Structures are given as C-alpha cells and as structure tokens.
Amino acid sequence: MTSTQPASPPYYESFAPSAGTRPPRARFRSDAPELDLDCTWRFRLLPRADQPTGGFEQPGFDDSGWDTLPVPAHWQLHGHGRPAYTNVSYPFPIDPPHVPDDNPTGDYRRVFDLPHDWPDGPAVLRFDGVDSCFAVWLNGTALGYSTGSRLPTEFDVAPLLRGGRNTLAVRVHQWSAASYLEDQDMWWLSGIFRDVRLLSRPAGGLDDFFLHAGYDHTTGTGTLRVDTRTSARITVEELGLFDAPAAAVHEVGPVEPWSAETPRLYHGVLATAAERVPVRIGFRTVDTSGGVLRANGRPLLLRGVNRHEWHPDSGRVLDHATMLADVLLMKQHNINAVRTSHYPPHPDFLDLCDEYGLWVIDECDLETHGFEEVGWRRNPSDDPRWGEATLERMRRMVERDKNHPSVIMWSLGNEAGTGQNLRAMAEWTRQRDPGRPIHYEGDPDSPYVDVYSRMYAPHEEVAAIGRYAEPGTADPANDAHRRALPFVLCEYAHAMGTGPGGLAEYQELFETFDRCQGGFVWEWIDHGIRRREPDGTEWFGYGGDFGEVLHDGNFVADGLLLPDRTPSPGLGELKKVYEPVRICPDPASGTVRLTNTWAFADTSGLAFLWSVTEEGVVVAEGQLAVDALPPGGSTEVPLPVPPVPATDRESWLNVRAVLGGERAWAPDGHEVAWGQAQLGSTAPRPEPAGAAPATGTEGVLTLGPGTFDSASGALRSIGGVPVSSPVALDLWRAPTDNDHAQHGISVEDQWRRLGLDRLTERRVATEMAEDGLVVRSRVAAAASDLGMLVSYTWSGDADRLLLTLDTEPDGRWPCPLPRLGVHLALPPELGAVEWFGRGPGEAYPDIQRAARVGRYTRSVDELQTPYLRPQENGNRADTRWACFRAADGTGLRVEGHPVFDFSARRWSTRALDSARHPHDLTPEDRIHLHLDLAHNGIGSASCGPGVLPQYELRPTGHRLRLAFTPLR
Structure with a gap:
C-alpha cells in the first residue's frame, strides 16, 4: 500500500x-522618472485558481x-462575473486558510x-x-505574489527590464487565504483596482523617509526631523531652513500649527545628490494626556463620518475628482474627521x-467579522x-501613510474579535x-489601545461613559x-434610508462630557451599483440584485449620500448638528x-x-457687527430689529x-x-363660522365649499376639487x-403583528347638527381586538371647510404608532406645492x-427622496399652510390649527411599502x-438605538384640526 504526501498549499492558500x-515604505513622488501603467490591459477570466497559465506570462x-x-x-463591473454583497457572512465555507x-481568476497582460x-539602476x-x-511576472520571470x-505592493524589477518592449503579466484570484482577513461590510469585488506604476529608484536616492514635525503649544515653536535611510538635506524656505541636515533636530518658528480647521502646510524639499522630493509639512502634536484626546494642546471634538471608497459605476475605483468632491462635501457640511472604514484609502485621499x-x-x-457567526472559533x-x-x-499602512499630518490615529482594523495578533x-x-x-473597537478590555471606542452605544450609555x-x-x-482613556x-x-434620528442628542452629550470626544456617523455613501434598463431607466442595485445566494439586501445602502453623491436629508441634518458656531437669537432680550x-x-x-421674514417673505435684512x-x-450682540413685529403675520x-x-x-x-x-x-387663525349642512339631490350633502355622501358622510369634493x-x-x-431594524429591535414587526398595514374602518354613526357634520367610526385590523375610535367633525362657511379629527385608543396598545393623520387623494394635475412651515427638505x-x-x-x-429601497420619506413638518395648484393656479389650500405635517406623492403607501426600488413605483x-398630526421618530435602529422616548408617537387621545380652502 502506498501513501501520498499532501502537496504544499498553493500560494493563494498560504498563511x-x-x-x-520589497519592505514597505512611504509613498511619495520625486523628480525620478516614473511610468504610469494604467490603461487598457488584455484580460481573460478563468473559473479556477489552479488552471495552468498556458504561458500567458511569456512575451x-x-x-x-x-x-x-x-x-x-x-x-465584475465590466461584465466578468457578478458583484456580491454580504455584511458579516463569508460567501464561502469557513475553512481557513482554504x-x-x-x-x-483573472489573467492580465500589459x-x-x-x-x-529611462535611467539605468534600480527600478520598482x-x-x-x-x-x-x-502573482506577477515581468518578461516571463516570476517576481512573487x-x-x-487595499495596501501597496512593490517588487524590484531592474534586472528584468529591457530597453524597448516589456511584458507584464498578472494573475489575480478572487478568493485567497487573505479573504478571511478582508470581511468588511461591502461588495466583494476583484481585480487590479488601484494604480500601477514603474518607478525609477536612483542609487543614492530617497528610498524612504519619516518626517517628524512636532508643535509645542506653550512656545509656538515647531520641531522638524526627518529619518532617512540615506543621508539627506532639507530645505524649507518659509522657515529659513536651507540645505540643512535632515536627520538633525531643527527648532523652527514660531510656526502656524496644522489642524483640520487651519490646515497650514509648509512646502519644502528633501534631497540627496541623486533625488529631490517635495514635502508638505504640517506641524502638530497628538496625545491623550489627562484622559483627553488633544491636538496641539487642545481637546478635540470629532465631528466625523466613516468613509468607504465608492462610486456607483466603478466601485472602489476612484479618480482624483471624485475624492476631491468627497472632501469638499465633507468640509461644506461641517465634518472635520474621517475614519477610513475599513482599510487605508487611496493615498491621494490623504493628500x-x-x-x-x-x-x-x-x-x-x-476584518474577520464572519468568524463571529461560528463563535469566533x-x-x-x-x-x-x-x-x-x-x-x-499594519506595517504597510503605517509606513505608507506616516508622513500625513491629517492622520492622527492608527486603527488596528475593524470587527476582528480579540487576540494576540x-x-x-x-x-x-x-x-x-x-x-x-x-x-x-472590538476589544472591550481595551488593554493595548489609547482610546476607548464603541459602536452604536445608546445615548444613556454614552452619558454613563462620560x-x-x-x-x-x-x-x-x-x-x-x-476608564482613563478618552472615549469616541x-x-x-x-444613516440607512430615512434618518438617522438622535444626532442632536448625541452631540449634546459630546459637548457636555470632556471624556466624550465625538464620533463617526456610519457612513458616507450608499454603495448602490448603477443599473440601466433597455428603455434607459437608471436605478441602483443592492444585495440580491445580482443573483447572490447569500446576501444582506440593502444594508449596503446606509450612507449620507445617495450613490450618485446627491446629499441625503440626513447629511443636511448632520451639517446643522455639527455647526461649529452656535447662533441663538433671543428677541425677548433683543440680542x-x-x-x-x-x-x-x-x-x-x-x-x-x-433677516426678518413675514410669513416667509423677507421684509428687512442686514449684517451684524461682530468682533x-x-x-x-x-x-x-444687539439685534437691529424690534422684538415685536408691527404686523400680525x-x-x-x-x-x-x-x-x-x-475658501x-x-x-x-x-x-x-x-x-x-x-x-x-402667532395670531390665532379665525374659526370658520358654522353653517348647517344642506342636503341636495342624489344623496349629496353640502357643507360650505365641501360636498359629502349623505349616507356615509364621506367627503367627495372641496370647491369643485374632487377628492x-x-x-x-x-x-x-x-x-x-x-x-425595519435589520440589526436592531424592529418596531415594524410590532406594527405588522398588530395589523396596522391592513386596517379597516367600520362606520358607527353619521350625525348632522346645526353647525356641521359628525362621522364616528372604529378603525381596527382583522384578528385583533385593538382599535382606534375616530370622530370626524366637519364645519364650514362659504370659503372654508374645517375638519376636527379626534382619536381615542380602544384597548391597550403595546407600541407607538407609525403616524397619525388623514389621507385623501387629489387630482393629478395639482402637482405644484407651496407651503409655509419647516423646509425645504x-x-x-x-x-x-x-x-x-x-x-x-x-x-x-x-x-420625494429616492432612497435605494423605497420607504416613508418626504414629510414636511410644522406646516402652517400648504397650497396644491394646477398650472392655471386652481387647486386647494390646507391650513393647520395650528400646524400639521404633510407628504404628497403619486403612489399609495401600499405601493411604496411593496416596492424594492424606486423605478418599481408607477405614478x-x-x-x-x-x-x-405627528409621526413616530426615526432613530437609527437599522444598526443602533431606536427612537428616543420623547419622539415616540404614543397611542393616546389626539386631535388634529385642518381647514380646506379651494383656490379659484
């Protein structure tokens, strides 16, 4: 009997x-020649990793x-295979390193x-x-693997380069042992997705350097030292430093320190006899003294976001313009910090x-999050x-990015459990x-870190930590x-779909407790993939839209930007909450x-x-004199306007x-x-004078401008506008x-169990009085003994129709209500809306x-807000009045007594509830x-805490009062 020794594992299954x-080093540009190899390459996709190369590496x-x-x-985004999305689960058996x-497996040739x-000498x-x-071959010779x-790799290639034509061959495997270390919450996508370059490395050049630029906030001086492998000289003309030894400690200043608010960079040149490297120097010092995270001696308040790299057409391939657009949007929305979730970004982003x-x-x-599903075994x-x-x-990240003043912390990774490594x-x-x-974040003991970090801690826990x-x-x-560490x-x-709620309450905690130094909203952008229908309709795909057997649906769409980088209402809310200047007008004191x-x-x-507005119209404006x-x-600062207006508007x-x-x-x-x-x-709005309902022909009852069905009391029209x-x-x-709360406590499940999505109404009584019409009913769902007792009281005069809606719960309701109000349907031509209330979003x-x-x-x-998965959206709050007009100006005006919320759309709530994508909605x-009258709050229970108690819509007695006026 013979035995067969197991073969050595292939490199793609190696630990x-x-x-x-080559050893990792800083990324920089110099005056040494380089060759950009980005362009169109030859490509084939093979089904297995063990298929022979067939000599494709040969010239x-x-x-x-x-x-x-x-x-x-x-x-996968160019027709070879398909994208797949999972949040936690590995899309293959957990059998490491196999x-x-x-x-x-993709084979590339260039x-x-x-x-x-091109100069003789070393090349990378x-x-x-x-x-x-x-794995890589140059001119038929293997370089390695x-x-x-998301990290750089370099190979020495000088002995293999030829004058004239050269052949570069690369074999890329979708799955490898390394995939167990890269279980980040994002699309599984493969290939050469960042730049490829050939770099000349002159003998005696600057192969690597570490720029140390500290700042002493007590004296205002900077300290500059550059560690190099080769003797080098540093010149920073602004600081009066000329051709000085780089390795020496240079005290310079006074200098302007670098910070996110004042990103002062000093431009210099690091040089040897063989190479010159432009450097940008930001003097700053970061520490956690006294249990507080500080920069340049001052405590930091991180107003941050998590940022995956994403583009709806190219995935994690981002050009410079897109990265710049992200940075500008962040700055314009008062964001001052970024966590590069969950990998080092393209180095241009850090620049x-x-x-x-x-x-x-x-x-x-x-990230090894998928091991949590098997008990971290x-x-x-x-x-x-x-x-x-x-x-x-870790070495490759630190060495690549060590010279960036913007990098103030190193993170070991994300959701990788605990352990010696x-x-x-x-x-x-x-x-x-x-x-x-x-x-x-992932080790609650925090023995080897310098900040205490948590995810999705509810407000009460953050207060306790503070x-x-x-x-x-x-x-x-x-x-x-x-307990001695600062907390972030x-x-x-x-930020998934509508929301997130509770931002202001978090910010209040950050500003109350010195230990609580802010955080990073999850996350920057929805990872939708652009799709196009034959008729030209565009939409954005999420998990499950590409035939994945295992996927996490639209959990990949949890950003402050829609995939095309349109800011969501949540980003507008974040900008307001993150405001660096607090403005509190107090008309009572005139300041x-x-x-x-x-x-x-x-x-x-x-x-x-x-400015001063009267019912939304500017009537006075100017500029305050503020030192x-x-x-x-x-x-x-004193206000230049009287505290009480001269008008009753x-x-x-x-x-x-x-x-x-x-800027x-x-x-x-x-x-x-x-x-x-x-x-x-606010001056009270006049009540409509009471008018007795009059019964007309064919069962029609008239009350002011409204017509009703005399049997049921159902409203049919208002001033000729059909309902x-x-x-x-x-x-x-x-x-x-x-x-829905995919990773939290779902209130939707409670709502559906109660049947709130399938309510029916039983009319109890229709009563006519001298000054109006009262319709009483009970609203309930099949298989439930819970109900809502409802009274619609209608009154009116020649111009207006007034509705008073009273509700009283019947039974003990165990959860908040989704919303409380009324629904009606108007003609489709009344599509122009004007309102006075909160807005514009x-x-x-x-x-x-x-x-x-x-x-x-x-x-x-x-x-409408076109969230990737259709859901409740578009509500306008605290509305005093709203007008819905046709092109000729006719229509309907609705007034609140005092205010109401409204939303208007060309499809029903049932259609919105059942649609998977916006293009599924048919007008x-x-x-x-x-x-x-009100909505339940939003919270962030999709992966975090639910709605704070003060924003829950409790099922108690409620009253909503509205007035309807036809526009003629």
Missing part, C-alpha cells in the same frame, strides 16, 4: 502574506483573442515600451491595490485631507499562524510611531486603564448669542447676516454665519451655521430601514434641526396627500 516583495504569448479591461477596475475550488531615456514596480491575491487588497483639513483615523485592512486575530499576515498589513500589531505600531494614539460610570470588566488593571464612538447614527466651538480657528472669516470670536469664545428672525470670502473648499457666502427665532406670537379617496384616518407608513420629529421655518415651493415629484392618476 504567508507575500513573497518576493511571445498571443493574447489577441482575449478581452480587454481597464486598469484600474473591478472585473477557499473554494471555484475561484474566479505590453509597454520603456522610454528611451508598484501596485497600489489588487483584490485579493496576485502578494495579498492585502487631500492634509490640504483641506480633516482629522483622520487611518484603519488597517483587517479559529479567528485569525488569535491564531499565531496568521501573525505575520496581520502584522504585515492585535496586541502585536499595537506594540509594533507604538514602537514605530509613538506620536500617534492607537485605536481598536460620567466614568460605565460597567466594569473582569480584569481590574484593564478596567482601570480603559467609532460608529454611531446609522443674539454667538458661540465659537472651533478649537483652533477664530470667526474672523465669517460674516453674520440677519472676531476666539476659539471657544462667546458673545452677545407670523414673523421670524434669521441669523446666518456665512464665509466672508472664498479652498467653498465659495464666498457659503453658509456655515444659522439660527432663527419667532418674533412675537377621489375620501378623508380617512391614516396610521400606517411604509416602514423605514430604521423601523424632509423632516421628522428627531431629524428636523436642519428644517427652518420659511416659505417654499416644490413639485410633488421634487418632494397613479391621483396625488396621495397625507396630512398628519
């Missing part, structure tokens, strides 16, 4: 992260029958000509990102953060066989770069260490209080503009802080912050992602800080108008 690669191979593919790109035999003036082939494992998809000013937590390309974070692979990932990563990083704190009253852990030493929420306020919450910048670059407020400063004072000149990130006049206050009190669906109690909304009880009181116009179609021959 070793790479072979044949003479005939690839004329192959397809072409751009580099950088993901092959992967399936069915392993799509023939290039070496420029005739650099890949900035390849997913997930790749590498893993670490932009340096230039425009964003604090950055740079996160290692490590065999988790690589605690398996010594994975030690070198995890540590190499994480500790080893932290220990190496602390030794290599003691000037930056270390972050990791008071140093959080629950303890088993190890007393670790517990004491954690690395993820909070899950406005201004507070500068910036830590480093004063307000000298801002202009403060005021520059220092960081943290406050002042009270509702008047509001508005004060805005705008840029007083163009790199926004134009002159860009609004940074605003506040408003009502002047005087095709009678006014009826409305308790249901198409559940939001936060109502949608608002709900816990997300309405960004909606200011004013007069606005939109079309019905413009009122009907009517406008569905929802007039609400």
Whole structure:
C-alpha cells in the first residue's frame, strides 16, 4: 500500500502574506522618472485558481483573442462575473486558510515600451491595490505574489527590464487565504483596482523617509526631523531652513500649527545628490494626556463620518475628482474627521485631507467579522499562524501613510474579535510611531489601545461613559486603564434610508462630557451599483440584485449620500448638528448669542447676516457687527430689529454665519451655521363660522365649499376639487430601514403583528347638527381586538371647510404608532406645492434641526427622496399652510390649527411599502396627500438605538384640526 504526501498549499492558500516583495515604505513622488501603467490591459477570466497559465506570462504569448479591461477596475463591473454583497457572512465555507475550488481568476497582460531615456539602476514596480491575491511576472520571470487588497505592493524589477518592449503579466484570484482577513461590510469585488506604476529608484536616492514635525503649544515653536535611510538635506524656505541636515533636530518658528480647521502646510524639499522630493509639512502634536484626546494642546471634538471608497459605476475605483468632491462635501457640511472604514484609502485621499483639513483615523485592512457567526472559533486575530499576515498589513499602512499630518490615529482594523495578533500589531505600531494614539473597537478590555471606542452605544450609555460610570470588566488593571482613556464612538447614527434620528442628542452629550470626544456617523455613501434598463431607466442595485445566494439586501445602502453623491436629508441634518458656531437669537432680550466651538480657528472669516421674514417673505435684512470670536469664545450682540413685529403675520428672525470670502473648499457666502427665532406670537387663525349642512339631490350633502355622501358622510369634493379617496384616518407608513431594524429591535414587526398595514374602518354613526357634520367610526385590523375610535367633525362657511379629527385608543396598545393623520387623494394635475412651515427638505420629529421655518415651493415629484429601497420619506413638518395648484393656479389650500405635517406623492403607501426600488413605483392618476398630526421618530435602529422616548408617537387621545380652502 502506498501513501501520498499532501502537496504544499498553493500560494493563494498560504498563511504567508507575500513573497518576493520589497519592505514597505512611504509613498511619495520625486523628480525620478516614473511610468504610469494604467490603461487598457488584455484580460481573460478563468473559473479556477489552479488552471495552468498556458504561458500567458511569456512575451511571445498571443493574447489577441482575449478581452480587454481597464486598469484600474473591478472585473465584475465590466461584465466578468457578478458583484456580491454580504455584511458579516463569508460567501464561502469557513475553512481557513482554504477557499473554494471555484475561484474566479483573472489573467492580465500589459505590453509597454520603456522610454528611451529611462535611467539605468534600480527600478520598482508598484501596485497600489489588487483584490485579493496576485502573482506577477515581468518578461516571463516570476517576481512573487502578494495579498492585502487595499495596501501597496512593490517588487524590484531592474534586472528584468529591457530597453524597448516589456511584458507584464498578472494573475489575480478572487478568493485567497487573505479573504478571511478582508470581511468588511461591502461588495466583494476583484481585480487590479488601484494604480500601477514603474518607478525609477536612483542609487543614492530617497528610498524612504519619516518626517517628524512636532508643535509645542506653550512656545509656538515647531520641531522638524526627518529619518532617512540615506543621508539627506532639507530645505524649507518659509522657515529659513536651507540645505540643512535632515536627520538633525531643527527648532523652527514660531510656526502656524496644522489642524483640520487651519490646515497650514509648509512646502519644502528633501534631497540627496541623486533625488529631490517635495514635502508638505504640517506641524502638530497628538496625545491623550489627562484622559483627553488633544491636538496641539487642545481637546478635540470629532465631528466625523466613516468613509468607504465608492462610486456607483466603478466601485472602489476612484479618480482624483471624485475624492476631491468627497472632501469638499465633507468640509461644506461641517465634518472635520474621517475614519477610513475599513482599510487605508487611496493615498491621494490623504493628500487631500492634509490640504483641506480633516482629522483622520487611518484603519488597517483587517476584518474577520464572519468568524463571529461560528463563535469566533479559529479567528485569525488569535491564531499565531496568521501573525505575520496581520502584522504585515499594519506595517504597510503605517509606513505608507506616516508622513500625513491629517492622520492622527492608527486603527488596528475593524470587527476582528480579540487576540494576540492585535496586541502585536499595537506594540509594533507604538514602537514605530509613538506620536500617534492607537485605536481598536472590538476589544472591550481595551488593554493595548489609547482610546476607548464603541459602536452604536445608546445615548444613556454614552452619558454613563462620560460620567466614568460605565460597567466594569473582569480584569481590574484593564478596567482601570480603559476608564482613563478618552472615549469616541467609532460608529454611531446609522444613516440607512430615512434618518438617522438622535444626532442632536448625541452631540449634546459630546459637548457636555470632556471624556466624550465625538464620533463617526456610519457612513458616507450608499454603495448602490448603477443599473440601466433597455428603455434607459437608471436605478441602483443592492444585495440580491445580482443573483447572490447569500446576501444582506440593502444594508449596503446606509450612507449620507445617495450613490450618485446627491446629499441625503440626513447629511443636511448632520451639517446643522455639527455647526461649529452656535447662533441663538433671543428677541425677548433683543440680542443674539454667538458661540465659537472651533478649537483652533477664530470667526474672523465669517460674516453674520440677519433677516426678518413675514410669513416667509423677507421684509428687512442686514449684517451684524461682530468682533472676531476666539476659539471657544462667546458673545452677545444687539439685534437691529424690534422684538415685536408691527404686523400680525407670523414673523421670524434669521441669523446666518456665512464665509466672508472664498475658501479652498467653498465659495464666498457659503453658509456655515444659522439660527432663527419667532418674533412675537402667532395670531390665532379665525374659526370658520358654522353653517348647517344642506342636503341636495342624489344623496349629496353640502357643507360650505365641501360636498359629502349623505349616507356615509364621506367627503367627495372641496370647491369643485374632487377628492377621489375620501378623508380617512391614516396610521400606517411604509416602514423605514430604521423601523425595519435589520440589526436592531424592529418596531415594524410590532406594527405588522398588530395589523396596522391592513386596517379597516367600520362606520358607527353619521350625525348632522346645526353647525356641521359628525362621522364616528372604529378603525381596527382583522384578528385583533385593538382599535382606534375616530370622530370626524366637519364645519364650514362659504370659503372654508374645517375638519376636527379626534382619536381615542380602544384597548391597550403595546407600541407607538407609525403616524397619525388623514389621507385623501387629489387630482393629478395639482402637482405644484407651496407651503409655509419647516423646509425645504424632509423632516421628522428627531431629524428636523436642519428644517427652518420659511416659505417654499416644490413639485410633488421634487418632494420625494429616492432612497435605494423605497420607504416613508418626504414629510414636511410644522406646516402652517400648504397650497396644491394646477398650472392655471386652481387647486386647494390646507391650513393647520395650528400646524400639521404633510407628504404628497403619486403612489399609495401600499405601493411604496411593496416596492424594492424606486423605478418599481408607477405614478397613479391621483396625488396621495397625507396630512398628519405627528409621526413616530426615526432613530437609527437599522444598526443602533431606536427612537428616543420623547419622539415616540404614543397611542393616546389626539386631535388634529385642518381647514380646506379651494383656490379659484
């Protein structure tokens, strides 16, 4: 009997992260020649990783029958295979380090000509990102292989380069042992997706350097030192430093420190006899002294977002213009910090953060979340066989990004459990770069990190942490260490669909407790993939739209931007909550209080503009005289307007802080912050005079401008405007992602169990009185003994029809209501909307800080927010009146007594509830108008806490009063 020894594992199933690669180093540009290899490559996709190369790596191979593919790109987005989305689950069996035999493998070929003036000497082939494992040949000779998809890889290639034509061949595997380390919440996409370059490395050049630029906030001086492998000289003309030894410690200054608010960069040149490298120097010091995260001696308040790299057409392939657009949008929305979830970004993004000013937590390309589903058994974070692979990932990130002043923390990764390998990563990083704190969220003991980090902690837990009253852990030493750390929420306020709610309450906690230093909203952008129908209809796909067997649906659509980078209402809310200047007008005292919450910048670059509106129309305006407020400063400024208006129309004072000149990130006049206050009190609206209903022919009852069915009491028309669906109690909304709560406590489940999506109404009585009409009914669902007792009281005069809706719960309701109001249907031509109330965007009880009181116009179609999964959206809050007009000006005016919410759309709530994508919604021959007393709040229970108690719509007795006036 013979035995067969097991074969050595293939490189793509090896615990070793790479072979044949160069040591990691900083990424920089110099005056040494380089050759951009990004372009169209030859490409073929094979079904398995173990298929022979067939000699494709040889220069003479005939690839004329192959397809072409751009580099950088993901092959699934160019017709080769399909995207797949999972949040936690691995899309293959958990059998480390093995992967399936069915392993799509892409072969790439690029023939290039070496420029005739390319210098002799060392040369490096650099890949900035390849997913997930790749092997490389140059002119038929193997260079090695590498893993670490979002990290750079370099190979020495000088001996293999030829004058003239060269052949570069790359084999990329979709799955590898490294895939177990890259289980981030995102699409599984493969290929060479970042830049490829050939770099000349002159002998005696600057192969690597570490720029140390500290700042002493007590003296205002900077300290500059550059560690290099080769003797080098540094010149910074602005600082009077000329051709000085780079390795020496140079005290310079006074200098202007770098911060996200004041991103001052000094331009210099680092040089040897063989190479010159332009450097941008930001002097700043980061520490956690006294249990507080500080920069340049001042506590930080992180107003942050998590940012995946995403584009709806190219996936994680981003050009410079797209990265710049992200940075500008962040700055324009008062965001000051980014966590690079969950991997190092394209290095150009960090250059932009340096230039425009964003604090950055740079996160290692490590996540093993899928092991949680098997009890963390065999988790690589605690398996010594994975030690070198995890540590190499940390080294490659730190070495690549160490010279960016915007990077103020290193993160070991995300949702990778606990274990010895994480500790080893932290220990190496602390030794290599003691000037930056270390972050990791997944270990509650926090023994090897410098900040205490949590995800989605509810408000009450954040308050407890702020008071140093959080629950303890088993190890007393670790517990004491954690309690001495500053606290950040690395993820909070899950921005999925409508929402998120509760932002303002989180911010209040951050500003109340010194230990609570802000956090990072999840996340920046929806990861929708653009799809096109044959008729040209565009929509955005999410999990399950590409035939995946295992997927997590639209959980990939949880951003503050829609996939095409349209800001969502949630981003507008975040901008308001993150305002760096607090503006509090107080008409009673005739002053406005201004507070500068910036830590480093004063307000000298801002202009403060005021205006007074009467029912939304500006009647007076001007500019306040405000001396520059220092960081943290406050002042009270007298208002140049009387506290009580001379008119009985509702008047509001508005004060805005705008840029007083163009900035790199926004134009002159860009609004940074605003506040408003009502002047005087609102005059009560006159009640309609009572009018007895009159019965006409054919069962029609007339009451003022309204006509009713005399038998049922159902409203048919108002002043000739037909009402095709009678006014009826409305308790249901198409559940939001936060109502659904895929990873939280679902209130939608409770609502559906109660049958709120299938209510029926039983008329109890129709009563006519001298001054009106009363219709009583009971609303309930099949199989439930719970109900709502409803009374519709109609009255009116010649011009207006008044509805008083009274509701009383019948039975003990166990949960809040989705909404409470009425629904009716209007003719489709009444599609122009004007209203006086909160706007211009949608608002709900816990997300309405960004909606200011004013007069606005939109079309019905413009009122909609096209979330990737259709859901409740488009509500306008605290409306005093709203007009719905046809092109000729006729229509209907609705007034609140005192206010109401409204939404209007061309499809029913039932259709909205059942649609999977916006293009599934078909306009009907009517406008569905929802007039609400209130909505339940939104919260962020899609992956976080639910609605705060003060924003719940409890099923108690309620009254809604509305007046309807025909527009003729």
